[in-house]
Amino acid sequence: xxxxxxxxxxxxxxxxxxxAVDAIPPVDLLLTDPSYGHHFTSNRVRxxxxxxxxxxxxxxxxxxxxxxxxxxxxxxxxxxxHWKAYADASDIVGQYFRTRGLLIWDKGHPGLGDKAHPGTDxxxxxxxxxxxxxxxxxxxxxxxxxxxxxxxxxxxxEKPISLGQHLLTMFGASSMADTFFGSGNFxxxxxxxxxxxxxxDLEEQNCETAARALEATMAGEVGSFRYPARxxxxxxxxxxxxxxxxxxxxPRRFRSADVSGTDQPARAGDRVAGEMPYASAPA
Ligand SMILES: C[S@@+](CC[C@H](N)C(=O)[O-])C[C@H]1O[C@@H](n2cnc3c(N)ncnc32)[C@H](O)[C@@H]1O
Numbered sequence: 001x002x003x004x005x006x007x008x009x010x011x012x013x014x015x016x017x018x019x020a021v022d023a024i025p026p027v028d029l030l031l032t033d034p035s036y037g038h039h040f041t042s043n044r045v046r047x048x049x050x051x052x053x054x055x056x057x058x059x060x061x062x063x064x065x066x067x068x069x070x071x072x073x074x075x076x077x078x079x080x081x082h083w084k085a086y087a088d089a090s091d092i093v094g095q096y097f098r099t100r101g102l103l104i105w106d107k108g109h110p111g112l113g114d115k116a117h118p119g120t121d122x123x124x125x126x127x128x129x130x131x132x133x134x135x136x137x138x139x140x141x142x143x144x145x146x147x148x149x150x151x152x153x154x155x156x157x158e159k160p161i162s163l164g165q166h167l168l169t170m171f172g173a174s175s176m177a178d179t180f181f182g183s184g185n186f187x188x189x190x191x192x193x194x195x196x197x198x199x200x201d202l203e204e205q206n207c208e209t210a211a212r213a214l215e216a217t218m219a220g221e222v223g224s225f226r227y228p229a230r231x232x233x234x235x236x237x238x239x240x241x242x243x244x245x246x247x248x249x250x251p252r253r254f255r256s257a258d259v260s261g262t263d264q265p266a267r268a269g270d271r272v273a274g275e276m277p278y279a280s281a282p283a
Contacts, residue, residue: 001019005252014202028074030176032077034064080159090126102124106122107122109121142163165222192223
């Protein structure tokens, strides 16, 4: 586990969530979007090759859910999941937090996929725990937050910052964690709202992307983070970690060497009692 970045509101760990989740204090909200469990194969966006997401097989994801959820101390959980993984995700989340319902993010237009079937223009969010609404009660379908356009994406599964803010505001969180932060957009959303936040991601490139975004974000100022100019977006193009410029003393980054578990996300002997084998899932 490596303590990667720290500022006035946000702490980042470059780690396997299973190893780092103990370092996170109790929070109001776990808002997270783990690997989806459907082996996404199209990793090209207009000619740019995005990195495939780690732990994205159904069996690996279910194993991860079972190992992370019991360690989380949160009042409420909002857990993104692909519709194919929803039954498992809801079941596992419900073992540790009181099942409350399903939220649906209406993305407004169908994505790629089976051209002979209606497109998937939504994502599921399992909602569980003891959180109380802090806003006027509405329905469970969340609209008005457009997906990040492919040309601007810094992560294959990047979620809009405004969606993060919508969800953080819903239960009035004053502290949050995202144990699979990817681009870090939920952490940026939290910082813009002045919420203290803890993030974990297995990929160093994601930590760097998120750290850069957080450095460019003003605490308590919604809309302060601006996307970088086109052509400098994806870390594989714009980032050379070895040649990175030294950072100012604050915000702080931590460069200690020990990152346990990052090369072996599906660890030998990880199988947890009760985990169901998936006939269709890859071994
Ligand atoms: C669906 S993406 C998150 C996208 C994010 N919500 C965003 O807006 O960019 C899931 C992330 O989980 C990370 N991940 C996969 N296995 C992990 C593990 N064991 N511990 C921590 N992070 C992990 C991947 O590197 C990936 O960035």
